[in-house]
Amino acid sequence: MNVRGIVAGEVSTRTVGTEYGDRELAEVPIRPADDASGAGADAVDQPTRVTCWGKWTESAELLEPGMELVVTDAERTEFRGEEGFSTTGDSYVVVEPSFLVNVTDIRSWTECPRLYYLNKLSGIPPNYPVTKGTLVHEVFGDLLRGRAVEESIEARVEERGLELGMLGESAESVREDVRKNAAAIEGWLEQGRLGKTDGGRETADVSAERFAPDESEWRSERLLISATFGIRGRADAIRGGAPVELKTGKNLRKEPRFKDKVQAACYALLLEEEGGEVDTGTLLYTKNSALERDEETGDLTPAKEFSMGSGLLKYVVRLRNEIAAMEFDRGVPTGYEGNASCEYCFEQDTCMVVSGRLDQESKAGQIGAALPEEEREYFERFYRAIEAERREVHREYAKLWEQSPEERADDDRALIDLEFEEMRPLKGGRWEIHARRRSDESSKIREGDLVLASDGRPVRGEAELARIERLESEDGGEVVLTADEPVEATRLDVYPSEFTTDRQLSALHDALLKGSERRKDVLFGREEPVFREVEETFIENNAAQDEAVRKAVGCADLALIHGPPGTGKTYTIARAIRAMVDRGDRVILSAFTNRAVDNALEALRDQGFTDFVRMGTESGVREDMLPFRLERSGDPEERARELREAPVVAATTATCGSRVMKETEFDVALVDEAAQLTEPGTFAAANLADRFVLVGDHEQLPPVVRAETGESETGAAGGEEADLSRSLFERLVSAYPGAGVMLDRQYRMNQRIQAFASREFYDGELRPATPEVAGRTLDDIAGASREALPDELGDPVAFVDVAGDAARHTDGKEAARIADLVECYEAAGVPRAEIGVIAPFRAQVGEIRGRVPDDVTVDTVDRFQGSSEEVIIVSFVATGDLEGPIFEDYRRINVALTRPKRALVLVGDSRALESDPVYGRMLEWART
Numbered sequence: 001m002n003v004r005g006i007v008a009g010e011v012s013t014r015t016v017g018t019e020y021g022d023r024e025l026a027e028v029p030i031r032p033a034d035d036a037s038g039a040g041a042d043a044v045d046q047p048t049r050v051t052c053w054g055k056w057t058e059s060a061e062l063l064e065p066g067m068e069l070v071v072t073d074a075e076r077t078e079f080r081g082e083e084g085f086s087t088t089g090d091s092y093v094v095v096e097p098s099f100l101v102n103v104t105d106i107r108s109w110t111e112c113p114r115l116y117y118l119n120k121l122s123g124i125p126p127n128y129p130v131t132k133g134t135l136v137h138e139v140f141g142d143l144l145r146g147r148a149v150e151e152s153i154e155a156r157v158e159e160r161g162l163e164l165g166m167l168g169e170s171a172e173s174v175r176e177d178v179r180k181n182a183a184a185i186e187g188w189l190e191q192g193r194l195g196k197t198d199g200g201r202e203t204a205d206v207s208a209e210r211f212a213p214d215e216s217e218w219r220s221e222r223l224l225i226s227a228t229f230g231i232r233g234r235a236d237a238i239r240g241g242a243p244v245e246l247k248t249g250k251n252l253r254k255e256p257r258f259k260d261k262v263q264a265a266c267y268a269l270l271l272e273e274e275g276g277e278v279d280t281g282t283l284l285y286t287k288n289s290a291l292e293r294d295e296e297t298g299d300l301t302p303a304k305e306f307s308m309g310s311g312l313l314k315y316v317v318r319l320r321n322e323i324a325a326m327e328f329d330r331g332v333p334t335g336y337e338g339n340a341s342c343e344y345c346f347e348q349d350t351c352m353v354v355s356g357r358l359d360q361e362s363k364a365g366q367i368g369a370a371l372p373e374e375e376r377e378y379f380e381r382f383y384r385a386i387e388a389e390r391r392e393v394h395r396e397y398a399k400l401w402e403q404s405p406e407e408r409a410d411d412d413r414a415l416i417d418l419e420f421e422e423m424r425p426l427k428g429g430r431w432e433i434h435a436r437r438r439s440d441e442s443s444k445i446r447e448g449d450l451v452l453a454s455d456g457r458p459v460r461g462e463a464e465l466a467r468i469e470r471l472e473s474e475d476g477g478e479v480v481l482t483a484d485e486p487v488e489a490t491r492l493d494v495y496p497s498e499f500t501t502d503r504q505l506s507a508l509h510d511a512l513l514k515g516s517e518r519r520k521d522v523l524f525g526r527e528e529p530v531f532r533e534v535e536e537t538f539i540e541n542n543a544a545q546d547e548a549v550r551k552a553v554g555c556a557d558l559a560l561i562h563g564p565p566g567t568g569k570t571y572t573i574a575r576a577i578r579a580m581v582d583r584g585d586r587v588i589l590s591a592f593t594n595r596a597v598d599n600a601l602e603a604l605r606d607q608g609f610t611d612f613v614r615m616g617t618e619s620g621v622r623e624d625m626l627p628f629r630l631e632r633s634g635d636p637e638e639r640a641r642e643l644r645e646a647p648v649v650a651a652t653t654a655t656c657g658s659r660v661m662k663e664t665e666f667d668v669a670l671v672d673e674a675a676q677l678t679e680p681g682t683f684a685a686a687n688l689a690d691r692f693v694l695v696g697d698h699e700q701l702p703p704v705v706r707a708e709t710g711e712s713e714t715g716a717a718g719g720e721e722a723d724l725s726r727s728l729f730e731r732l733v734s735a736y737p738g739a740g741v742m743l744d745r746q747y748r749m750n751q752r753i754q755a756f757a758s759r760e761f762y763d764g765e766l767r768p769a770t771p772e773v774a775g776r777t778l779d780d781i782a783g784a785s786r787e788a789l790p791d792e793l794g795d796p797v798a799f800v801d802v803a804g805d806a807a808r809h810t811d812g813k814e815a816a817r818i819a820d821l822v823e824c825y826e827a828a829g830v831p832r833a834e835i836g837v838i839a840p841f842r843a844q845v846g847e848i849r850g851r852v853p854d855d856v857t858v859d860t861v862d863r864f865q866g867s868s869e870e871v872i873i874v875s876f877v878a879t880g881d882l883e884g885p886i887f888e889d890y891r892r893i894n895v896a897l898t899r900p901k902r903a904l905v906l907v908g909d910s911r912a913l914e915s916d917p918v919y920g921r922m923l924e925w926a927r928t
């Protein structure tokens with residue numbers, strides 16, 4: 001039986017005499033979880049005790065009250081009349097099982113806990129050995145899938161042209177390198193095909209039959225997630241049910257390296273959880289085959305097998321527990337936890353620098369002066385906040401097994417209704433998977449997303465990471481996926497990714513540990529930002545825009561452009577970039593979303609400037625910008641030159657944090673949608689340049705933060721997450737008002753429409769740019785007339801009162817009324833595609849979508865930011881005395897109300913809305 005619960009008090013350890021001699025035990029008081037399978041109904045919520053024997057005391061000693069604990073194969077015990085549980089010989093003790101530790105992290109933790117931490121901080125370094133390693137792995141996968149070796153090498157090296165070019169490598173020398181490593185793989189596969197083992201001592205007791213390499217027994221790259229052990233990873237390959245790991249280094253001993261065994265053992269655990277029996281692991285050291293026998297002594301066989309004992313499996317779980325326990329309170333390892341020797345460590349210097357700069361205790365010691373206290377404190381705060389985000393991502397993972405498929409679908413986290421149709425192998429070894437939808441349920445899944453495609457069981461079944469190439473929303477709609485491995489997909493799940501957390505952490509690290517002193521002086525308020533006088537006039541007809549361009553061009557450190565809705569941010573950005581390029585600056589243009597990046601490029605093109613390259617994936621970049629997209633594959637030198645020499649490079653902030661981009665430098669970083677970026681998220685772009693210009697509006701959507709603010713789960717005072725929800729843009733606007741300009745003339749809304757937002761959010765300073773804008777109405781649209789509208793919709797701003805029903809997140813009556821309104825506008829001659837409907841909850845979005853024609857855009861506020869329509873209808877789903885916030889915060893209301901150009905209709909329950917002061921004022925405005 002498995003016991004799961006929350007640690008409810010202090011753990012006590014002692015030694016007792018048993019019939020086998022003295023043994024250690026640890027007693028852990030726990031509160032069993034509701035679903036504790038073994039606890040029995042009567043024991044639910046009753047504190048009880050788990051006794052952990054022997055080596056498991058090490059894990060038990062890591063426990064603190066509040067942590068979660070799982071003991072597998074526990075047995076019920078009674079001791080002095082008290083019931084409890086105890087570990088058995090088959091048990092595993094798992095600390096904080098919902099914290100999913102990566103297999104590669106467990107591997108670096110065995111080398112040194114500090115290495116694990118350093119890897120997390122600085123991300124994967126851009127260097128040739130890393131890229132070569134990836135290439136060899138890719139070729140390995142290809143060979144297993146039956147691709148010819150030369151073809152694979154050729155194609156894989158070509159694909160990484162840009163990356164290799166930035167590292168200064170030539171295609172020919174890389175191919176040669178990879179070829180040498182691939183020889184080991186090929187030789188080994190060949191042996192396998194002949195039904196032989198490699199003859200090493202470790203394999204003597206492994207029968208050849210068991211590994212009789214029937215092709216169907218092979219699988220390359222397999223994503224494995226364990227709910228029980230809290231471990232996740234991608235195995236390089238699985239042969240006859242056992243893990244095979246590829247290492248591009250050499251190993252001249254008979255035995256695999258210990259850390260490599262640990263890694264293979266992790267995969268073995270993951271495979272065993274699926275029901276297999278794993279008793280061997282194989283490590284393939286590809287460099288061995290590239291060595292000359294007469295120059296090296298030792299065992300040159302690349303493949304080394306070892307037998308997988310239960311002792312090793314338990315050991316890796318204990319290692320994993322150390323990581324999970326340390327991460328519980330987001331601690332920082334010192335290196336003393338392990339017994340590695342710093343002397344032989346390649347990372348010793350980095351380790352000492354990080355310890356020195358952050359004044360951390362470390363086994364390697366410290367070098368260099370510590371950062372000023374405020375910077376260390378800042379680092380600490382943001383580190384913790386980012387790690388809190390990571391925890392939230394892990395919680396999302398846990399939902400993969402905690403929620404039923406229906407619950408996941410209701411939560412918009414999965415499409416569970418697919419009918420699998422067919423799979424086709426693609427050139428290059430990938431697969432194209434076709435399926436059809438059986439309903440038109442909404443979900444968060446979009447084209448271009450990476451999802452977990454499965455046979456219906458994302459954790460225990462067949463599951464693969466797949467990209468959505470096509471996703472039709474209606475019943476019977478087509479779904480096309482591409483994946484490295486075939487999977488008969490009937491279900492797609494949102495794949496929780498730590499990508500953003502990882503990138504934020506390394507941007508934070510780079511900003512503080514590698515950033516210029518001058519930049520930090522300004523960021524930390526020790527020096528004021530400096531501006532050069534710029535005499536030139538850039539924009540004749542808009543004084544604020546013109547000043548914004550002058551600030552952007554003249555800043556020595558930073559400039560801030562505050563752009564309320566429709567004030568020409570994009571136009572100003574394009575003008576500023578041209579002015580900078582004229583002065584000889586190289587510019588990185590970035591934004592939070594692909595859409596904003598493409599919009600800014602479009603504005604540049606409209607202004608006659610096209611000397612830019614667009615970084616991004618094919619599915620991320622908008623079609624009209626694809627011709628400017630920098631192809632990653634090709635000749636290394638050529639590709640790198642294109643990136644290094646372009647006067648303007650455009651990419652999302654996420655891409656700015658990539659390894660390739662870290663190899664480039666710019667004079668200026670111009671970042672749009674900066675108010676939606678966290679501070680570290682902003683650094684990802686700003687780190688690449690000497691100066692930066694942020695453009696945004698902190699009165700619209702803030703950065704998306706998953707972790708809740710307030711009390712943190714450890715009970716410590718909250719607030720650390722709050723740092724992430726405030727953008728650097730917002731902080732700097734209030735710290736240096738003089739460094740910013742607010743664009744105050746809007747080119748979008750009729751005067752009536754903008755009045756409320758101007759007063760409520762922009763101190764009344766937002767005005768229509770021209771009389772034409774101020775006086776816009778539906779009559780300006782060809783074929784449309786306000787005359788044809790019912791009286792209540794005659795004014796550009798209207799309110800339609802619909803008494804709320806009691807439901808929390810939907811309102812059918814309101815949805816029906818909105819469908820009527822859409823018809824009215826259509827009848828009055830407004831094209832459907834010019835009508836947008838905004839609702840606060842996804843459920844209501846679904847409710848409305850079912851009632852209006854497809855070409856009317858219906859969505860939540862977040863999806864509307866940055867866009868506009870002729871007519872906007874807002875559904876409030878307000879009810880009762882407004883218990884919860886409708887639009888989460890008022891900034892969302894600002895976004896909703898500023899999307900329309902010519903007509904705005906608010907639909908809601910006036911009694912409910914009046915109970916809130918801001919909505920009350922909104923009603924007053926809408927009704928006058």
Ligand SMILES: Nc1ncnc2c1ncn2[C@@H]1O[C@H](COP(=O)(O)OP(=O)(O)OP(=O)(O)O)[C@@H](O)[C@H]1O
Nearest residue numbers: 542563564565566567568569570571572747866867
């Ligand atoms: N100085 C100007 N003179 C004439 N037209 C302008 C000027 N500035 C902006 N516009 C026009 O106003 C419209 C809105 O500008 P733009 O798209 O740059 O706004 P934005 O602030 O980026 O909008 P959003 O709030 O949606 O991000 C565009 O059609 C643009 O061409």
